[in-house]
Amino acid sequence: MCLHEIVGDYWTGCGHFHGRYFTGVTSDCGYSRCKTSASHMHKTARNCGCTSVVTEDRRVQNLYRTSHPDCVRPSR
Numbered sequence: 066m067c068l069h070e071i072v073g074d075y076w077t078g079c080g081h082f083h084g085r086y087f088t089g090v091t092s093d094c095g096y097s098r099c100k101t102s103a104s105h106m107h108k109t110a111r112n113c114g115c116t117s118v119v120t121e122d123r124r125v126q127n128l129y130r131t132s133h134p135d136c137v138r139p140s141r
Contacts, residue, residue: 067101068092068122075125078132082123092122 107113
């Protein structure tokens with residue numbers, strides 16, 4: 066599937082990636098059954114049945130050396 070560049074934050078403590086925004090930069094896979102490819106065979110169809118899986122090409126904007134707040138266990 067095509068790669069879509071996304072910029073976000075990465076927490077090394079837990080491996081959590083939080084995407085902030087897609088840049089619009091894509092890498093076309095050229096597969097005829099990929100909805101996001103320029104080679105898509107059903108360009109004019111509204112509901113074609115081809116998968117619309119977005120594969121992220123992650124770019125780290127902020128690197129945190131801790132765990133993400135959602136991944137930290139509350140202390141008792």
